[in-house]
Amino acid sequence: xxxxxxxxxxxxxxxxxxxxxxxxxxxxxxxxxxxxxxxxxxxxxxxxxxxxxxxxxxxxxxxxxxxxxxxxxxxxxxxxxxxxxxxxxxxxxxxxxxxxxxxxxxxxxxxxxx
Amino acid sequence: xxxxxxxxxxxxxxxxxxxxxxxxxxxxxxxxxxxxxxxxxxxxxxxxxxxxxxxxxxxxxxxxxxxxxxxxxxxxxxxxxxxxxxxxxxxxxxxxxxxxxxxxxxxxxxxx
Numbered sequence: 001x002x003x004x005x006x007x008x009x010x011x012x013x014x015x016x017x018x019x020x021x022x023x024x025x026x027x028x029x030x031x032x033x034x035x036x037x038x039x040x041x042x043x044x045x046x047x048x049x050x051x052x053x054x055x056x057x058x059x060x061x062x063x064x065x066x067x068x069x070x071x072x073x074x075x076x077x078x079x080x081x082x083x084x085x086x087x088x089x090x091x092x093x094x095x096x097x098x099x100x101x102x103x104x105x106x107x108x109x110x111x112x113x114x
Numbered sequence: 115x116x117x118x119x120x121x122x123x124x125x126x127x128x129x130x131x132x133x134x135x136x137x138x139x140x141x142x143x144x145x146x147x148x149x150x151x152x153x154x155x156x157x158x159x160x161x162x163x164x165x166x167x168x169x170x171x172x173x174x175x176x177x178x179x180x181x182x183x184x185x186x187x188x189x190x191x192x193x194x195x196x197x198x199x200x201x202x203x204x205x206x207x208x209x210x211x212x213x214x215x216x217x218x219x220x221x222x223x224x225x226x
Contacts, residue, residue: 041219042219042220043118043205043207043217043218043219043220044157044205044207044217045217046214046215049214090157100145100147100162100164100209100212100215101159101162101170102159102215104156104157104158105156106156107156107157
């Protein structure tokens with residue numbers, strides 16, 4: 001079965017410093033991987049997705065993620081944090097049995113300090 | 115497009131009452147999903163439809179939960195009877211094929 005593990009439940013960084021949100025996945029197949037963001041009291045929004053093309057994926061708002069098969073990782077990064085980045089971030093893998101079935105990680109809450 | 119629309123945004127009810135959550139997907143999308151989000155269990159897929167047909171309902175917790183999609187522009191998730199442990203945020207999402215899922219703002223359900 002597909003699964004994802006987000007290694008940090010909470011990350012706190014200062015505005016203007018780099019962001020690193022870590023995600024490891026488990027999959028018997030070539031997975032599709034996603035990062036979604038959820039702002040307080042809002043629905044989820046897709047940041048970026050990996051679907052077996054380029055291993056470095058660029059998303060919205062300056063975020064990017066690198067697929068590393070050897071490490072089974074898909075970490076999310078941003079060079080410089082902005083106050084508006086404060087939110088919950090979810091690493092997600094698709095289930096090959098039903099490609100539209102998404103399996104969500106537990107989430108990482110990102111706090112930005114002024 | 116207005117995006118995925120869910121109603122109501124908030125629902126407070128008493129244990130034993132019937133609760134109906136509603137969703138209007140993005141026009142033209144052929145997949146519709148219902149998710150539940152709780153602190154303890156995170157985000158869980160309850161059921162999803164393709165072209166109005168339920169494809170996988172293995173995430174529906176028990177028989178008290180039912181979902182319908184009578185047409186391409188409307189779906190309901192019903193809980194009858196409701197219990198306090200059903201308190202959660204319920205999200206509806208839609209997509210066009212195997213593309214990005216667009217989420218609605220959610221319905222926050224509180225069962226007293």
